Amino acid sequence: MSALVKTLHPDEKIKAGNIGKTMTRAGLGIALVFFAISIILTLTGSASGGHDSKWARFFHAYLIGWSFIFSLSIGMIWIVILHHLVRGRWVTAIRRICEAMACAFPIIFLAGLGFMLPLLFGYEDLYYWAHHDAHNEILNHHLLHKLNFWLTPGFFFVRYCFYGVLFSAIAWYFMKKSRQQDESGDPKISETLRIASGPAMVLYSVATCFFAYDILMTIAPKWYSTMYGVNFWGSACVGGFSALALIVIGIQRTGRLTHSVTAEHYHDIGKWMYSFTFFWAYTAFSQFMLQWYGNMPEETHWYRYRMFGEWKWVSILMVVGYWAFPFAILMSRWTKRIVPSLVFFAVWQLVFHWLDLYWNVMPSYDWNIAYHGATKIVAGPLTGSVSQHHVGFSPVDITVWIALCGVFLVGVGRNLKGNLIPTKDPTLPLSLAHEVQ
Amino acid sequence: MSAENAEHHAEPGDQPGKAREAFRDVTRDVAWVAEAPKPHKAWLAALTIAVILLSIGVISIYHLVTTGIGVWGNSNSVDWAWDITNFVWWIGIGHAGTLISAVLFLTRQSWRTSINRAAEAMTIFAVMCALLFPLLHTGRPWFAWWMIPHPNDMGMWPQFRSPLMWDVFAVSTYGLTSVLFWYMGLVPDLATFRDRCAAKGDKVRALIYGLVSLGWRGSARQWHRYERAYLILAGLATPLVFSVHSVVSFDFATSQLPGWHTTIFPPYFVAGAIFSGFAMVLTLMLPLRYLFNLHHIIKESHIGAMCKIMLATGMMVGLAYATELFIAWYSGNLYEKFAFWNRALGPFWWSYFLMISCNVLVPQLFWFKKIREKPVIIFILCIFVNIGMWFERFVIIATSLARSFMPSMWSYYHPTRWDIGLFLGTIGLFSTMFLLFFRYVPVIAMAEVKGVMPEAHAGKKGH
Amino acid sequence: MANTHDNHEPSDNDSEPVSADGDLYGVLAEYDTPGELLEAARKVRDAGYTEFDTYSPFPVHGMDEAMGIKRTILPLVVWGGGFTGLIGAVFLQWWMNAYNWPWNISGKPAWSMPANVPIAFEGTILFSVLSAFFGMWILNKLPQVWHPFFRSDRFGKVTDDTFLLGIEAKDKRFDQTSTTKLLQDAGAIAIENVFLETDPRRKTMPKFLFAIIVSSTAFALIPFAIAAKARNSHSNQPHFHIFPDMDFQPKYKSDTADDLFADGRANRGEIAGTVARGQLNADDEFYRGLAHGTGGEPQWTTGFPKQIEINDALVQRGQNRFNIYCTPCHGYDGRGLGAVPQRVAAGGGAWPARNLVEGGGVASKMPNGQLFNTISNGMGTMQGYAAQIPHADRWAIVLYVRALQRSQHAADTDVPADQKGSIR
8 A cells, every 4th residue: 555664764763772661660569569459458457258268369460460461471472473463563663661561571481470370280160170178079060070181280380381481481482582673774584584484373362262271261160152262362452452552652751752653653552452342242242142042051050140130230331331332432444543532542442451350350350159159149349249159349359450450550661661662673664653543 | 665655756746747657558458458349369268158157057056946056965964065165164254355355445555456346346246156055055946035134024034143143134234235335436536437427428338338327427525425434434444344354253153053153253264265365366366467467556465465465364264273172172072173173084084174274274375575576376276275165164064964963964065067057157157247347347447547647746846 | 739629500400509609717726746746735825816626536635724625424324324224223222122112031121231232232333334425525515417518528637647736716715817817827738728519418317317317216115015005905805925835834723633543633632641740649638528448449538638727717718619609500598599490390390409508418417528529519409610710719719618517606705806707
């Protein structure tokens, strides 16, 4: 199409300077403060939801917040790999930031040890399949035979490490080569990355799906859905692109990249947010409608918890807030191009993305219902009503989330050094001149 | 794409008239196919074969409608077989056309302009072939009009909660949208044909082309709204493509049959549709490119890109297979596990084997650049992909039905000559329509090609 | 400067309309490259012209801005269409499936929102597409198969490779000399004046085309006319069947004659040695009134079967059934002077019905089971009522008969205290 090119503006500030350090310090501060608050809240609280340990709530919140930050990097790795795979043009101006977000994986995986190590060393109150009661059930319940092999803490941890190493390696490789190109300007590097992106995309896709099955779907070990991995990935990309918008605009506030990243790039980030919002809604609806329609008890129990009682309102809120409202407003051209509106929707979608993960995990929190079948409806997220069964709302849910966002900032800040833009990438001039039609 | 745009470094504005010569070349190269007084021998030969196949189809339809569904191999267990396999196969093929038109447009892939017209035509003809099957498999197709809600003295309305009704709405919307989108793209090119015929004095043709081109005159004010409508239709066609094949997949996934009831069907079917559709596009375009010397319009890089898309979507399909197998085991559900064991090792193991080799193994060859550069090999591989995707639907449908919940219902399936005849007939219908299209309608989107050529920016300041 | 004035006089024999020039319609300027056309358009707009347009074989990038073309309202039209489609599809499904004729389909709720989403989605897309497509042509004022600029041969090359800029003479700033100069200064490689057609014969639609339109409209109305006639007329003829194969089916319907079986009937009796499901009726006491014997001959049961719960409701039921089936002969008091015997006697005949309540009578001495059997199978002139009265109801009648018998021989002491006042 348009063959316009532009060179990097001579006055453009492209060096990260100390924003990386600032972000890391801020992130660390946030993480420490909010973890401290969470721990205090947990210690002064009590056990709930049929769990023996009072830390169950903390660990569930940790799992949700951790999956949240993991998913942001998942979305970013995807766009980096895709960009190289299809020889894209428009992303180049912001690709270094995407790479920085993707390279947060090592820190994220270290943070994940916060709940994986307890699990490995015998903590039974996070995943039901790790609980000794579940093993007793195997004798009676044919659905749980996989506990014998697939869902044991040891093998689970091995897989966790595998995902950690794989995603970190892919992210590191693409970042390293990209920085190498800053030095040498060698166009062959682009070709190398293009060839690497094929296998990388294959490994990425399989690993992401299995990650979702392992970390999130096994929270409800009797339930299954082949769509789960794809649905998780769609939601992850909504979060990833929203976080990207915020970080890019934040960097521009410090006076960097003000000429290189334009309303055209905002427009395209907005388009991805929009498309993935729709894609998430498509996968989530398909999964729901098919299990609703088939009406098979081994599948519908998961949805039954989310369709009745107080969780019904959360589900409706998700439809309206995670899909309908952003879909209607982001459709328009200008809402994607101006900073206040893009920032608003980025924050909005990040909150709802977290809520999506919360909705996926928390209805299974109360084991009295999930595994001892006490009632048909799960205790609500706000009041926790339904006799003794308790989900309710706890500030720990939020404080742990914020703490982990701080960890994410540490992970990203570590990578914001040197050039904030791939200066010698051959597609950079096209990206700088990029115009959305 | 950066390698593509390396071509733009020529400076066409330097020589007066050079840019216009490039545009004239495009017009001539495309128009001569339609204006040749005698059709090409290869075209006539192909048309003859196509019409013979079509006649077989007509006879099969006549026999079916006058006698009944019993002439097919369908039974009480395997009550959907070749009929629905063919339906899904044809619809899937149609999706590539819309993808090329709409999605490649939205992602600004300018190479689409060399193939989008033919691809859109392919969509329309594929949908026509596909629609025959749901219509005929009802047994009493003369009652099909009852699916359209209309007031009647029985107060009877369609049952909208059924996926089969969703199909009616989805596929008709898709067919109509494809026709409208295709026609809209055609109007400027039909105007070109009108003007060429008028200049040559061919009044009859000029009148026909003139009427169907609606008096298009290339006015910028009209181009403005036209482009906007094109963008909007492309933006609408994209979710439509997703929704149509998702709705088709709902036909199966909303049931309770193991092997059918699984939540990943919608995106899996869409990926599969794009996969088989691109294979069909290449199956058609490669011979035509060779016979009609379109090498400089349908370039090697375009073909390479299409091979890569097939590789990607083929791998998505492979991922879906792996996911189904994993979750079948993970679920612990006896019937699910059996369904997949049976697919690979039961009486239809040979179709499963064909499916895996053609859909998972064959596309792996597209990793290799050497393969992507050889049209003959690509052509053969695409045929395999088409066969593999046909077998994928057959495996899903027939294998699952032949071994459903009650062992007393287990059976095997054999197609009859009338199943085969109808399928051949749809191939004949498709080929006939496509060949006629090729001869009488501008087969490449001239206006769009001109719009993305580097010469389109000739004479502009600041280049 | 090319000039296509054509001043031929119409020929004498008038068989072929000939082009003739009228007033100046406008000026067409040709440019070599899209870039030059763009610049020219900018200059023309800056000079204040409004009635002008550019013509190109493809949309020139940047032309909208150069010419000052306002953004079209088409997206709003599409939005409106899509919204209409959405509301329409949702309403259609709700009204037809949940309100007007709700069916129970596999237990799904009548208003099945998840099941209604796909069609709602397709409806939205369909109406959006139709609005976009037809909206665009309408806003573009197409089809418009003729435009004055088509009189120029050069104009016919726009769809091939030519870039033109046309200014209409009706523009306020139009002036033959200055306008032409402006276009030339902008780099035109050719300028042409285009004049309006004057020959009236060339300005009207050809007759044959008009004939085609009229006749095809007329033909298109025929099916509707047939339908209207059919809906508003009466006929004594049977419907005609286009595909008769399932309307006249080669099967036998019940209670018809046939020549397939020796007895000439389509109905087949019960097959010997079989029992229909639910008709085994093994319980002798309940179904036949026979006591479960200790061996030897079966005897009539003297009590009631264990399925029968003796309570007031059963007596009421018995009374209800007795009044329906038994009173025509036996009378409301059970003395055998019902309407039928009285009528027959009035006519001089005799139709004796048993007195069920006389002390020491046959009915009083019969065990319950035998009473039951009499109701079922009849006795003497009484027919059996097994076909009309289900087993449980027969037991209710037995209970009521016993109540009647007791009531006709009751003593003062049997009357409840609170009812004593109502006895005379």
